[in-house]
Amino acid sequence: MVSPVTVSIDGMGGDDAPEMIIEGIELACKKNKNINFLIFGDETILSDLLTRHPNAQEVCEIRHAPDMVSMDDKPTTALRSGKRSSMRLAIDAVKSKEASAVVSAGNTGALMAMATIALKMMPGISRPAIVTSFPTQNGDCVMLDLGANIECNANNLVQFAVMGEVFARYELDIDHPSVAILNVGVEGLKGNVAVKEAAAILQKSTLPVKFAGFVEGDDIGKGTVDVIVTDGFTGNIALKTAEGTSKLITFFLKKFLSESWMGKIGALIARPALTRLRSHFDPRRYNGAMLVGLNGICVKSHGGTDAIGFAHAIEAGVKLVEQNFNEVIKQDLIKLTDVRENKNLESNENGILN
């Protein structure tokens, strides 16, 4: 019997919190009997909701949090005045080791700032990154960073590669994930200094990373590699561009099908296939972006998700805990440090690995 995992939950974060949160816990605990929850938020509201969700009630312990972080709070405001918020107290439970993972559907900037301050960076990692997985023509793919860091140097990108590779192995169950850096061309001479230097480090390293060099934007959808490494500015824009394009195509598919009788009849007959298409790209299946690189598992659920999506985010966090995700990264980072030290001795290129 695997020892139970305790997850701390920001009970008040998300567009439809706290109802959606409790329903999500209900779904998650029906599927996995091995999770306990510490749920932070308004005690009265939460206990009232739990009486209507008997499965969740059995595995939840409510902890009262007098404040909450709003969706528009600036990270600095949240840090300063949110010390007794449901989000902060849920993070603190991971810090104090009462819980092994925290899940929040609240304000992303605030969660990032609070988690980084409270949990601190893992040894060997200089910046946390946001990572998630999404569907491609060739199975699922992992991309990071998706917005935690606007500007990144080569060293940050190399660390993202290490964390992304472990994430693909343990979250997506890919045996030897291939890793590439997102660039404007696949030739070595293209791109900015950071991507070129990061590629050079990964090429030379003895890390157990199957490094495939550079990929371009269209390789994301093709599924050319399992892990795509990029800075947070480009990654955020690429992910949102993909979401927007997906909506654009389905918008015109629906429009053209609905504008003629034959289109309508054809769509009716082909409905099971069209439903498969919709569920294949259902964002709830991919809900739960992780903030990696911290001393603790921190999962960001989409703010607008429903109970099904929130349950997915919980499952994703539990999986990382059970697989000992952070420990594996630490082991890999030690190998990276060895490479780094050798490299510095050999070539004295301290600059890029400061």
Next chain:
Amino acid sequence: MVSPVTVSIDGMGGDDAPEMIIEGIELACKKNKNINFLIFGDETILSDLLTRHPNAQEVCEIRHAPDMVSMDDKPTTALRSGKRSSMRLAIDAVKSKEASAVVSAGNTGALMAMATIALKMMPGISRPAIVTSFPTQNGDCVMLDLGANIECNANNLVQFAVMGEVFARYELDIDHPSVAILNVGVEGLKGNVAVKEAAAILQKSTLPVKFAGFVEGDDIGKGTVDVIVTDGFTGNIALKTAEGTSKLITFFLKKFLSESWMGKIGALIARPALTRLRSHFDPRRYNGAMLVGLNGICVKSHGGTDAIGFAHAIEAGVKLVEQNFNEVIKQDLIKLTDVRENKNLESNENGILN
């Protein structure tokens, strides 16, 4: 009667050149009787092809070019040893004012390097940009830079905004195009230094630019604004991510429709609607990216396009010539210079507008 436009053509550039090129000219000149062509390349091959295309033959003058730039040539190689290539001689015809625009389906890097060296930057512009238009939920949209500049400062982005706005007005016939900068959030405090400074300059300027602040990646497909300004690294990745996502969705649409009898029958009945979808996103309709900011109109056709796509690229170039595109930009840049000078006097922020 409008005076005829002379377009110089790189007869040897593109995967299916020179056949595709001559067929493209044939299509373009049937549609617009007001174009003459100077076509550069192997004289024997080109004249042989022209005998089979009587409409094109009538408006084409062949100029022999002994060399050609290959698709894998590095820009530096092309610059050094491609002085008598069809691409370079076609560009030179714009420089000598024999032609008003050049169209090439050849090597993008080489075209950019050669055109920049031969035609030189327009006064007031420090970097050329690649611009194109594409479909959104809300009409067509313009984006630049798509890869000419890996790193951009605020000043570059402001110049791109000016050029993109004129491009949307004259190429897409939008009366008062709205312009925004691509960013990781719409709030003013998000993003890197370049986007924040560029936004501040555009906000304060008296330019006739309807500046809408920041947009995010998903706004590209939504068509939130008419012109999206970004650096070449992000723009290239965003555009290719959109292309890849579009292929990803259609891949699964076809797959799921073909995997059941009902899917197949439904697709057959709805075929006209599905054909409309395909032609709505037909990349040939949007073929022809412009290299803007130079003393001359330079159009880059997709290397793998066919005659229909190449004809579109010719039409796009001719339209810019007829609309006096570069002159309009020059007028707007004078206004920008005025703003810049006032701004410098007022705030002494020379740094960002050096």
